[in-house]
Amino acid sequence: MASFIIEGGYPLSGEITPQGAKNEALQVICATLLTNEEVTIHNIPDIRDVNNLIQLLKDIGVKVTPRKSRHSGLSKKSGSTRTCSFQADKLNLDYLESDEFVQKCAALRGSVLMIGPLLARMGKAVITKPGGDKIGRRRLDTHFLGFEKLGARFNHIEGRNVYEIAARQLKGTYMLLDEASVTGTANIVMAAVFAKGTTTIYNAACEPYLQQLCHLLNQMGANISGIGSNLLTIVGVESLHGAEHTILPDMIEVGSFIGMAAMCGDGIRIKNSSVKNLGLIPEAFRRLGVKIKVEGDDLVIPHQRHYEIPSFIDGTIMTLADAPWPGLTPDLLSVLIVVATQARGSVLFHQKMFESRLFFVDKLIDMGAQIILCDPHRAVVVGHDRKITLRGGRMSSPDIRAGIALLIAAMSAKGTSRIDNIEQIDRGYEHIETRLNALGAKIVRND
Secondary structure, rough: OOOEEEEEEEEEEEEEEOOOOHHHHHHHHHHHHOOOEEEEEEEOOOOHHHHHHHHHHHHHOOOOEEOOOOOOOOOOEEOOOEEEEEEEEOOHHHOOOOOHHHHHHHOOOOHHHHHHHHHHHHHHEEEEOOOOOOOOOOOOOOHHHHHHHOOOOEEEEEEOOEEEOOOOOOOOOOEEEEOOHHHHHHHHHHHOOOOOOOEEOOOOOOHHHHHHHHHHHOOOEEEEEEEOEEEEEEEEOOOOOOEEEEEEEEHHHHHHHHHHHHHHHEEEEEEOOOOOHOOOOHHHHHHOOOOEEEOOOOOEEOOOOEOOOOOOOOOOOOEEOOOOOOOHHHHHHHHHHHOOOOOOEEEEEOOOOOOOOOOOOHHHHOOOEEEEEOOOEEEEOOOOOOOOEOOOOOOEOOOHHHHHHHHHHHHEEEEEEEEEOOOOHHHHOOOOHHHOOOOOOOEEEEO
């Protein structure tokens, strides 16, 4: 198990460029299974979850070829801009049903996004419960209910703890999703592109990465309308062809960098942030009093000697809560909680979508933070106003987002900290210690 050794208290300054978006990459890479022609994808992040998914596609016979990137001369402060072409013209159908394939899928949550394309193109898929973050229950009912609406059938295979899902011909239909699941919507959309007739999905997820997936599918020959809304209409087509696509910057990484800049920055510019696709993220930090300037497509976060949490207009305590897009993404609440520990004032965080994501605050309390964990969903943070510095300690990363939040806390803390299980951080953040050390951090990786 690898770890980070962090010497806290060093100010960060300079420029940093966000990597390609993890969640978009998982979706669009799986979409390449829908055609036997070549699909080229730019700005692929070099992170564990994406790399494992690419390897899984190679295992089933997809040809993955590195291509020359559109960008060159990147510094250590930038993420890579990998370009690869994918061609799924000769899939190994026997391997798709093997125990080895199922076991690999079980270790990678992103593998669930292969079900829709395989069902649409091959007429069947074998699945098991995928792995991922330990952040509480993340059910797959939305995926399965959507597939059933399209005419798929499920069969539990005793002794293997897997399900076979099959359909001779998917048929378009109307469906109202029980929740605006991002992966659920993506999976259903990818299955529906080959369904006979018209599929209407109401209460669909509409975040930018889902929009990007739909735009790619349309480039490939799909007929999807309503993109950007929660009502998608997909008219089935016979086949899809090749295309070229560029992944957006990762909004969660942008938000993480804002948090780092607020806590221990001495002036940081986050370049090429795709500001129009960040939604409420900048505003959420501004509600904690963090000053953010927008210059073109860059975000500039000046040194924050103090940042003060305002009250609501009626004088009540500030509350930040997650919600489906265009609400505040739950992936950034961990970072916002850390930033709030050094603010002037108090704030209530309400994590509505996952029941175990706030348990990491115990580690912040051990570091000296003043946090009241009300229940698995709510925490009150009483800011120190930088009068009390967090102290270093030893901790372990339970998931990607808590891991980066603990890293931010450690960089701002007094003394030396150790974070174990950083493989979780590697799942979502590309060469993070190299990039942050280029800004002035003191982080050493121990493998």
